[in-house]
Amino acid sequence: MSRTPVTGTDVERAVSLTAEALRPAPAEAWDAQAGPMDCSCWDALEHLNNGVFSYALRLAPPVPYQQGRPTIMWERPGARARPLVTDRDAGPEAAIEVLLMAGGLVAAVVDTRPASARAWHIWGAADPEGFAAMGVVETLAHAFDLTQGLGVDFEAPADLVSPALARLFPEAPTDTDPWTTLLWATGRGDLDGRAKRTPDWTWHAAPLDER
Template identity: 40%
Template sequence: MQNMGGEQVTEAVAHAVSALAVGTGRDWAGTKAGGLEWSCRSTAQHVAGTLIAYAGRLATGARQRVSFDTVLLDEADNTAVLDVLTTAGALLAAAVATAPREARAFHAAPFGSASREGFAAMGVTEVLLHTYDIATGLGVPYEPPAELCGGVLERIFPHVRPGHAPWPTLRWATGRGDLPGRAPLTDWYWSNDLVIPADGLTLQGVTPAAAADLAAGGSGGFHWIGNGPYEGEGAGEAGTRVAAGMMRQTYEAGTHRPEWGMFVLVRAEDGRAVGAMGFHGPPDDEGRVEVGYDLAASARGNGYATRALRALSSWAAARDDVRTVFGKTDPANTASQAVLTRAGFTRVPAEGDLHLYELPG
């Protein structure tokens, strides 16, 4: 799995500065940046200010919006503007590189916070898109590395079906270009991972990039306890890796919705991942949504699954589009039945061999 961290921020900024350097002799203040209303100069100022704001939020763990006003002096020429952009990129790269894995800070879209990886991905995206805007306005060529584009798509655009070429896909996903077979976008958004707190745990949303790594035998970027993640037992039981592979398939099909995907259960005491839990997809037309879960063998018997299921099902049941949260379990799996019961679910009549448990929304 490709990292999304300080090195990627530095790479994106360096590539942008190199591309824009050929246009420093042109009128940045009097030229609009592509399809934006801003000038090329004010767009560069916006990027620098955003990178600094991201660095400040992440470094301090800000729980509310922290804004900075980056001002370019009148005497600063276009080369100096690029120096400011390089400096701002270095500040964000340093903040990302030194932040603990579990660090989160405020970002409104869409779930209220972002991790260090999220801030890196957002910073890279700001640089890529607005460099394209500036380059378009100045009439200079620009195409960022495909790996950087693919990295941000897999982390903060989980709702966007990937294309064969990451850069055109990212431009389309942000309303900056057409893509064959897809309708043009006039409104777009990115999506950081959802984190749901539980008693002594956090349920951390799995990105498509992490899902691919887990399915391939990697860690997904999580620090697992010794015998995790759970691999499943027998032909009919899916463990974390199989579930991650299934989530990855929905992403590649363009049907993945991050809030209805997969979460890894992380202990607050040591940051270790102990299991996985999530939904089998968004609610159906009747407002029914199914949950599933597993734990690494050495993590069982500590109440982790019960506490996590209470938090996840409560989050789902509180939504207007959910009428019922339900889970199915094999009749012989008494441990899973106990988890459902302790989490507030009630067994109801079911067709077939599986036991059915429901929690009203």
């Protein structure tokens, strides 16, 4: 069955829609818990920014990243260490702008690397389309978490969700609402006729023909 490939344009659209949804939230709301995540909305956005940024880093070098090679340290014992840290005093708009920057980097990288390129991810060695799909799903899933905590509305459009869902979750049904299905696939909601996903759910990072 044919499907629509995921591209850098989709990543840029995902971060843009998320930024648009987050901006109306009052500054004081960013201390609230981010939906099902065990952290504040501010920390959830920093987590999202670093996750999206990591997708660009993995494919950016002439030889894409493989497990075991030297890389940026993401965690330090006793501290939350991330490459991208936004000054909290600068306010939510600063962290939202970082999300847009990270999304732009992913878009630029995935659209210029050959389809044969592969870079390591814990859930499979991914091609550029895989990293584009991960950028979309990571952004939209955490947009749900963030808007739940911030008390603002958000629902991703079907034409953005469906291609990324098909790329990363080939086991997902195709005759259900795409947004509801994505929330189910990422352990954030229920789907009629399907068992609830366990906390150790995964997506399929490797190209679908390499399953």
